[in-house]
Amino acid sequence: MDVIKIKIKSALNYILTFLRWVVLASITGCVGGIIGTVFHKSVELVTEIRLSDGFMIFLLPLGGLLIAILYKKCNISDNTGTNYIIESMRTDDKVPVRIAPLIFVSTVITHLFGGSAGREGAALQLGGGIGSQIGRIFHLDDKDTNVIVMCGMSSVFSALFGTPLTAAIFAMGVISIGITYYSTFLPCLVASIVSYLISIYFGIKPIRYVLSSVPDLSLNSIGYTVLLAALCALLSIVFCVTMRKTEVIFEKIKNKYLRIFTGGILVVLLTLIVGIRDYNGIGMDIIENAMIGNANPEAFLLKIIFTALTIGAGYKGGEIVPTFFIGSTFGCTFGIIFGINPGFCAAIGLISLFCGVLNVPIAAIVLSVEVFGSEGLLLFAIASSVSYMLSGYYSLYRSQKIIYSKLKTEFININAK
Structure with a gap:
């Protein structure tokens, strides 16, 4: 009883x-x-x-x-x-x-x-x-x-x-x-x-992209997916380091009013030098263009610079949508250079960079399904796994704790770089 x-x-x-x-x-x-x-x-x-x-x-x-x-x-x-x-x-x-x-x-x-x-x-x-x-x-x-x-x-x-x-x-x-x-x-x-x-x-449209073509799983598609994901892992390190170093440089300006004012002036000057407004604001239209195979080859680098100046100076927002921008335009450029479907490469770039800068492989794979659909899931999973391992212990969020090693089942408990 x-x-x-x-x-x-x-x-x-x-x-x-x-x-x-x-x-x-x-x-x-x-x-x-x-x-x-x-x-x-x-x-x-x-x-x-x-x-x-x-x-x-x-x-x-x-x-x-x-x-x-x-x-x-x-x-x-x-x-x-x-x-x-x-x-x-x-x-x-x-x-x-x-x-x-x-x-x-x-x-x-x-x-x-x-x-x-x-x-x-x-x-x-x-x-x-x-x-x-x-x-x-x-x-x-x-x-x-x-x-x-x-x-x-x-x-x-x-x-x-x-x-x-x-x-x-x-x-x-x-x-x-x-x-x-x-x-x-x-x-x-x-x-x-x-x-x-x-x-x-209330009428908010979810982020969804329809890819014109998704390659079948093959040695060729796996090969360029791995290469692009590896390059995105390297780019994720560049992005994280640039964000961190820019913040450190701005912190040398002790007066926070002068710091953010100076950052604003630099963004304005850079906008005038570039001559277009593609890198101001969110840039969702640029991401959409990348998904149909159109991107300026320098777009990903300029977005890194614009975002680093904005956030480093003290303006508020976030880094994930800029990550989408950088990853998609880089992937699209990769596809154009190597003669591979640039729209699909833009999608792989977006998911790979998202995973690389935030160290969230499972969330990245799920994101690929919710945003692009389940077709090509294995290629997105491959890209996420490669980017996760090769991006090291860098992160956009320095408060992240890396509890277990990316290389073996070992408890390390370190702060992200």
Whole structure:
């Protein structure tokens, strides 16, 4: 009889825990979906304003000053970003509530005036702030707060990109490389799906590309996929090092107002020198062109420089969409040079670089399915595995912990470079 009671109690524990996380994750997904949708539409609106008025780019230095002032008034360090969210998961620090509205407004300002940045850095910070606040409201302990923060990250990421499964797996694995917290899978997935449905309801189009041709699996297709992925692994190191070194150089300017103002001037001058506005803002149109086989050969290098100057100086946004830009244009150029389908090479480049700079091979493979469909899955998986191993221990997020070696089953527990 006692054994039966124990089994019943155990079963009830599973059921109650399941229901508890479904409810909490659904609430987080609702909040994240709504805020993510508003954020997405805000960035789209200011981008349209910038594109309709060529003078806006000249106000970028002043926009930078406004961002610096906002961070000062809110008593938040201008270095507080995605790295801080990741670090808080490891140290159980509470994420300040004011981070969410601050990164929202600052990212919108960056895009209004033509800074070269993405949206997902803001998504992860918005989601982290949302999750942390929900944790406070429901008086969750530190461990459960970490889970709900992951849910928040998943939800806003999903709302912005329309990739709910990628968002869930990314949040689960981006904190500590080599360890996946499977207990967070259900909450993160529920939050992602709820958020995704809300974004779809309000008219946010998910990122989807139709490739004109996908090669069959063969020695030839495997060969150039491996070569392109290896080159993308090298490019991921170049991108990460450039981002890090540029930030260090800007930090030598001790006055943060002068620092971000100087960065804004440099971006404006570089825009005038280049003579086109392709490298300001998100650049989703350039990614779309790469998928149909059109890309300037120098595009990937210029985007690295523009993004490094923007983020290094203190403007807000993210690096993942620039990663899509760099990877797709590099892959497209590779295809043109070697006479291989440039659209498919652009897709391989996008996935390979995403994996290389963030060390998330499983999320990269899932992303390939959600964005490009399942055709060519094995080639995308090969590209992700090659890029993951050959990109070393570099990362866009220096707060990432590499728990297990990429070369053998060995516990190393080091910080990403």
